[in-house]
Amino acid sequence: MEEEYEAEEANLPDSLYIYPQIEYNGDTDSLFFNDQKRRIDFVLVYEEEKEQSEKPIFQKHRRRREFYEDSLMDMGLELEATRSVSDGKTVFVKVHLPWEVLCSYAEVLHIKLPLQPNDLSAPPPAHSCLTKHFHPSADLIPAETEYFTAPFERSRLGSFCIRDRGLFFSPSVRTRMAQYILSRASYELRGKQSKFGINKLLDSGVYKAAYPLHDCKFHEKAQDERCPSERFLLYKEWAHPMNFYKTQPLDLIRKYYGEKIGIYFAWLGFYTSMLILASVAGLGCFIYGYRSQETSTWSKEVCDPLIGGRIVMCPQCDRECSYWRLNSTCESSKKLCIFDNYGTLVYAVFMAVWVTLFLEFWKRYQAKLEYEWDTEEFLEQEEQARPEYEAKCIHEHINPVTKEKERVPYTKCERSLRLSCGIGTVVFWVLLIVASVVGVIVYRLAAFFTFSARMRQDLRALEPLREYVSPQMATSITASIISFIAIMLLNLAYVRVAIWITDFELPRTKTEYENSLTLKMFLFQFVNFYSSCFYIAFFKGKVVGHPGEPVYWLGRYRNEECDPGGCLIELTTQLTVIMGGKAIWNNIQEVLLPWVKNMILRYYKSAASEEAIPRWEQDYRLQPVGKLCLFYEYLEMVIQFGFVTLFVASFPLAPLLALLNNLFELRVDAWKITTQFRRIVPEKAQDIGAWQPILQGVAILAVATNATIIAFTSDMIPRLVYYWSFSVFPYGKHTNNTMEGYISNTLSVFNIKDFSPQSRPLNVPYWFHNITSCRYRDFRNPPGHPKQYEHNIYYWHVIAAKLAFIIVLEHIVYFTKFVLSYAIPDVPTAVREQIKREKYLTQVILHEANLKLPAVHIAPLAPLAPLPDGALHGTDTETHGL
Structure with a gap:
C-alpha cells in the first residue's frame, strides 16, 4: 500500500505552482500584493534548502506543499510568493480571499454583518472632566458606529450596508475565514481518504509559519491610508507602560x-x-x-x-x-x-x-x-x-x-x-x-x-x-x-x-x-x-x-x-x-x-x-x-x-x-x-x-x-471561649473583662520524669535548674490527675465552639451569597430590553427588504468551492441568527 502511495505521489504533475514568484517591490508597510489592490489575508512561510533538495524528506515536503497550495487555488484563493530580502532561501506565500470567496464562506459560516446604523438611543459616555484623563484619547480612538446585524446571505446582499467592498469584511473577519479554509485544504490524497489542515503541515515542518499580518509597526502609523494602523493605536493608548492608569479600549x-x-x-x-x-x-x-x-x-x-x-x-x-x-x-x-x-x-x-x-x-x-x-x-x-x-x-x-x-x-x-x-x-x-x-x-x-x-x-x-x-x-x-x-x-x-x-x-x-x-x-x-x-x-x-x-x-x-x-x-x-x-x-x-x-x-x-x-x-x-x-x-x-x-x-x-x-x-x-x-x-x-x-x-x-x-x-x-468563660462569666474571681492569664490557660503541664528514654533531651540549657515540669500547647489534665495527660473538659468546650462557629458562619455567609445572587439579575434590564428591541427592528428591516428587493437585483456569486470529504459539518460558532 505504501509503495502504491509513493508511486501515486511520483506521478503528480510538476507544474502545480501556477502563481508567480514576484520580486519584492520595496514597499515595507504594504499589506497588499504587488499590484497594491489585493489585500494579504494570511501568510505561509517555508524554506528552500537547495543543497538538501534531493533528500526524500524534503521532496516529500515539496510535493505536499505543492498539492496543498494547488488545493487552495482550487478553493478560489489567490496566492503570490516572494523570497526573503535577507537570506534568499525563505519564501513567503501571500494568500488573498477574493470577494466571491468571502461572500461564499461568510454565508457558510453565518457571519453577522451590518444591515444599517443602530438608531437605538445609547447612554452618553460617563467621561467627566476629572475622569477623562483615565480613558483612551477619543481623538485617536473614536467611538465606533453601532449597526443592526444579521447573518450574511447572498440572496439578501442588497439589504446589507455595503459602502465599500474592500471594507465590508473587516480584516479580522477576513483572517478568520482564511484560517477556516487553510485548516480544511487537502495536502495529501491516499486512496479515497484525504489529509488536510495547515496545523499538520506546520507540525511536520512543511511550513515554518502561518500567520496574519499586523497592520503597521507598533511605534509608528502606516503611510497607506487604507491601513487603519490599529496596532499603533493599541500600543499608544493601551500597551505603552506610561498608560498604566488608563482604562482599556x-x-x-x-x-x-x-x-x-x-x-x-x-x-x-x-x-x-x-x-x-x-x-x-x-x-x-x-x-x-x-x-x-x-x-x-x-x-x-x-x-x-x-x-x-x-x-x-x-x-x-x-x-x-x-x-x-x-x-x-x-x-x-x-x-x-x-x-x-x-x-x-x-x-x-x-x-x-x-x-x-x-x-x-x-x-x-x-x-x-x-x-x-x-x-x-x-x-x-x-x-x-x-x-x-x-x-x-x-x-x-x-x-x-x-x-x-x-x-x-x-x-x-x-x-x-x-x-x-x-x-x-x-x-x-x-x-x-x-x-x-x-x-x-x-x-x-x-x-x-x-x-x-x-x-x-x-x-x-x-x-x-x-x-x-x-x-x-x-x-x-x-x-x-x-x-x-x-x-x-x-x-x-x-x-x-x-x-x-x-x-x-x-x-x-x-x-x-x-x-x-x-x-x-x-x-x-x-x-x-x-x-x-x-x-x-x-x-x-x-x-x-x-x-x-x-x-x-x-x-x-x-x-x-x-x-x-x-x-x-x-x-x-x-x-x-x-x-x-x-x-x-x-x-x-x-x-x-x-x-x-x-x-x-x-x-x-x-x-x-x-x-x-x-x-x-x-x-x-x-x-x-x-x-x-x-x-x-x-x-x-x-x-x-x-x-x-x-x-x-x-x-x-x-x-x-x-x-x-x-x-x-x-x-x-x-x-x-x-x-x-x-x-x-x-x-x-x-x-x-x-x-x-x-x-x-x-x-x-x-x-x-x-x-x-x-x-x-x-x-x-480559644481566645473567645476563654474571654466568655473566665472574663465575662468567670468561674472564679472576676477579671474585669480582660484576657489576663490566657497564655497560661492554653499550656498544659508535663512532668519531665515522664519522658520516655527515646524522647528525653540529651542536653539542658545552662539556666535549667531545679525545674521539674515543662509546658506544651494543648488542653490536657496535669500530672497526678486520675486521667493525667488526657484531654480535659475545656478542650471539648473549645472543639464544640469551633464546630459551632464553622456551622454558623457558613450558613450566614451562604445565605447572604444566595440572597445576593437572587437579587442581582445576570442581565441588566436595559440590556435585555435593547436585545429585544434590536431583534424586532432587525426582523422588520429584513422583511421590508425582502418585499422591495426584486429577484433580478441579486448578484450571482461564485458557488462555494469544494472542500475535503467530511470537512464541513453543521454551521459556525457564529450561528446566532434572529
Missing part, C-alpha cells in the same frame, strides 16, 4: 484581536478593578493588626520576662531538642497578632460577600459585552468540528437526532477506553503531587530536627538571635522554597502530559477541547499549588500527642508542632513565597524570554535593516503565538484568584499583592501581544468558558476554608 482590542482576546482582557480588567475594594479592606485589616500587636494581652504575656520568661516549654523533637523559654517566641508572637485578630474574622466575612458580588457583577458586565459585540446568541452546539477530529473520522454511526449516517473517529468502546486512559493518567499525576507533598513534609520533620540540634539553647551566643531566627521559622522558609521549586518542576512536566491526554481523547470541537484541558489543568494546579497550604492550615500540629507519647510519621519522624501561637504565621509565609515566586517566574517567562528571543533573532538576521524588509518578514521575526497562549493566561489568574479567596483569613494582604501584580500583568500582556508576538488569529467567544464554573466553585469552597482556618488554624476561638 476594549472595542478596539476586540476589533483587532477578536472577541476571545477581548473578553479575556475585559475579565482581567474587571477582576483587577474589583480587587481595589478588597485590597483597601485587607490593608485596613493589616494596619489594625499591626497597631494592636503591642497592645495585645496574649502577646504581652509571651514577651513579659515575669510571665513568658518564667514559662519553660517542653522540647519539640526527640533527644536533640531541649527546653526553651516561651518569651523566645516574642517576635513571632507579635507578628502573629498582625494576622490573627478579630479584624481578620470581619475581613473573611467581607471577602465571602466580595467574591459573590464580583461574580454577579461580572455576569452583568459580560451580558453587556455580549450585546455590544453580537455574541449574545452564541450557540456552542453549532460549533465547527476541529480539523484534527475530522481527519480521523473513519467509522460510521447513525446520528440519534437526524437518523442519518455520519462519520466519527471512534466507536463507543474506543471512546470509553480513551477516557479511561485519560482519567487514569490524571489520577496517577495527582498521586505523584501528593507524593511530592509528603516528601516536603518529611523534609520539614528532618529539617526541624537538624535546625533544633544546631540552635540548642545552651549555646549562649545564639540566645539573642532566637527572637528572630527559630527552628520553626528556618524550617518554614526553606520548606516553602523547596515546595515552590517542586511545584514549578511538576507543572512543566504535567502541561505536556495534559495536552497529550486531551489530544488522545480527541474532543470534537475546540470548545470541548479547551474545556477538557481546562478541567485537567486546574485539577492538577489546584493540588499542586494548594496542597502544601492545606497541609499547614488543616493538618500540621493537629495530631501530635503529648511529650510523653508523641505521634510519629513513618514510625521515625516525630510529627510537627505549631508555635505556641499556632500555625497561622507559617501559612502566611508559605502563601507569600508561592504567590511572590509564581508572579516573578511568570513575568520572566512572559516578558523576558520573548524579548530576549526577538533580540537574538534580530542580531542573527541583521543583514537587512529593519526599514528595508517588508511587513510579512518583519512579522516572521516575531515570536509565534502558541495554540494555548490564552489558556495559560486564564490559568495563571484563576490560580491567583484561589490564593486571594481560599486563604485570605490567614493573609489579608493577598488581594493587595494580587492587585499590584495584575496592574503589571495587564500592561505586560498588552505590550507582549502588541510588540513581541505575531498577530493572533481572531476567534469568536461568548464568555470566559469553563473558567466561569471553576470560579464559582472556588468561591463556594473559600467560605469553608476560611471558616476552618479561623476555627482550627488561628487562635481566635
Whole structure:
C-alpha cells in the first residue's frame, strides 16, 4: 500500500505552482500584493534548502506543499510568493480571499454583518472632566458606529450596508475565514481518504509559519491610508507602560484581536478593578493588626520576662531538642497578632460577600459585552468540528437526532477506553503531587530536627538571635522554597502530559477541547499549588500527642508542632513565597524570554535593516503565538484568584499583592501581544468558558476554608471561649473583662520524669535548674490527675465552639451569597430590553427588504468551492441568527 502511495505521489504533475514568484517591490508597510489592490489575508512561510533538495524528506515536503497550495487555488484563493530580502532561501506565500470567496464562506459560516446604523438611543459616555484623563484619547480612538446585524446571505446582499467592498469584511473577519479554509485544504490524497489542515503541515515542518499580518509597526502609523494602523493605536493608548492608569479600549482590542482576546482582557480588567475594594479592606485589616500587636494581652504575656520568661516549654523533637523559654517566641508572637485578630474574622466575612458580588457583577458586565459585540446568541452546539477530529473520522454511526449516517473517529468502546486512559493518567499525576507533598513534609520533620540540634539553647551566643531566627521559622522558609521549586518542576512536566491526554481523547470541537484541558489543568494546579497550604492550615500540629507519647510519621519522624501561637504565621509565609515566586517566574517567562528571543533573532538576521524588509518578514521575526497562549493566561489568574479567596483569613494582604501584580500583568500582556508576538488569529467567544464554573466553585469552597482556618488554624476561638468563660462569666474571681492569664490557660503541664528514654533531651540549657515540669500547647489534665495527660473538659468546650462557629458562619455567609445572587439579575434590564428591541427592528428591516428587493437585483456569486470529504459539518460558532 505504501509503495502504491509513493508511486501515486511520483506521478503528480510538476507544474502545480501556477502563481508567480514576484520580486519584492520595496514597499515595507504594504499589506497588499504587488499590484497594491489585493489585500494579504494570511501568510505561509517555508524554506528552500537547495543543497538538501534531493533528500526524500524534503521532496516529500515539496510535493505536499505543492498539492496543498494547488488545493487552495482550487478553493478560489489567490496566492503570490516572494523570497526573503535577507537570506534568499525563505519564501513567503501571500494568500488573498477574493470577494466571491468571502461572500461564499461568510454565508457558510453565518457571519453577522451590518444591515444599517443602530438608531437605538445609547447612554452618553460617563467621561467627566476629572475622569477623562483615565480613558483612551477619543481623538485617536473614536467611538465606533453601532449597526443592526444579521447573518450574511447572498440572496439578501442588497439589504446589507455595503459602502465599500474592500471594507465590508473587516480584516479580522477576513483572517478568520482564511484560517477556516487553510485548516480544511487537502495536502495529501491516499486512496479515497484525504489529509488536510495547515496545523499538520506546520507540525511536520512543511511550513515554518502561518500567520496574519499586523497592520503597521507598533511605534509608528502606516503611510497607506487604507491601513487603519490599529496596532499603533493599541500600543499608544493601551500597551505603552506610561498608560498604566488608563482604562482599556476594549472595542478596539476586540476589533483587532477578536472577541476571545477581548473578553479575556475585559475579565482581567474587571477582576483587577474589583480587587481595589478588597485590597483597601485587607490593608485596613493589616494596619489594625499591626497597631494592636503591642497592645495585645496574649502577646504581652509571651514577651513579659515575669510571665513568658518564667514559662519553660517542653522540647519539640526527640533527644536533640531541649527546653526553651516561651518569651523566645516574642517576635513571632507579635507578628502573629498582625494576622490573627478579630479584624481578620470581619475581613473573611467581607471577602465571602466580595467574591459573590464580583461574580454577579461580572455576569452583568459580560451580558453587556455580549450585546455590544453580537455574541449574545452564541450557540456552542453549532460549533465547527476541529480539523484534527475530522481527519480521523473513519467509522460510521447513525446520528440519534437526524437518523442519518455520519462519520466519527471512534466507536463507543474506543471512546470509553480513551477516557479511561485519560482519567487514569490524571489520577496517577495527582498521586505523584501528593507524593511530592509528603516528601516536603518529611523534609520539614528532618529539617526541624537538624535546625533544633544546631540552635540548642545552651549555646549562649545564639540566645539573642532566637527572637528572630527559630527552628520553626528556618524550617518554614526553606520548606516553602523547596515546595515552590517542586511545584514549578511538576507543572512543566504535567502541561505536556495534559495536552497529550486531551489530544488522545480527541474532543470534537475546540470548545470541548479547551474545556477538557481546562478541567485537567486546574485539577492538577489546584493540588499542586494548594496542597502544601492545606497541609499547614488543616493538618500540621493537629495530631501530635503529648511529650510523653508523641505521634510519629513513618514510625521515625516525630510529627510537627505549631508555635505556641499556632500555625497561622507559617501559612502566611508559605502563601507569600508561592504567590511572590509564581508572579516573578511568570513575568520572566512572559516578558523576558520573548524579548530576549526577538533580540537574538534580530542580531542573527541583521543583514537587512529593519526599514528595508517588508511587513510579512518583519512579522516572521516575531515570536509565534502558541495554540494555548490564552489558556495559560486564564490559568495563571484563576490560580491567583484561589490564593486571594481560599486563604485570605490567614493573609489579608493577598488581594493587595494580587492587585499590584495584575496592574503589571495587564500592561505586560498588552505590550507582549502588541510588540513581541505575531498577530493572533481572531476567534469568536461568548464568555470566559469553563473558567466561569471553576470560579464559582472556588468561591463556594473559600467560605469553608476560611471558616476552618479561623476555627482550627488561628487562635481566635480559644481566645473567645476563654474571654466568655473566665472574663465575662468567670468561674472564679472576676477579671474585669480582660484576657489576663490566657497564655497560661492554653499550656498544659508535663512532668519531665515522664519522658520516655527515646524522647528525653540529651542536653539542658545552662539556666535549667531545679525545674521539674515543662509546658506544651494543648488542653490536657496535669500530672497526678486520675486521667493525667488526657484531654480535659475545656478542650471539648473549645472543639464544640469551633464546630459551632464553622456551622454558623457558613450558613450566614451562604445565605447572604444566595440572597445576593437572587437579587442581582445576570442581565441588566436595559440590556435585555435593547436585545429585544434590536431583534424586532432587525426582523422588520429584513422583511421590508425582502418585499422591495426584486429577484433580478441579486448578484450571482461564485458557488462555494469544494472542500475535503467530511470537512464541513453543521454551521459556525457564529450561528446566532434572529
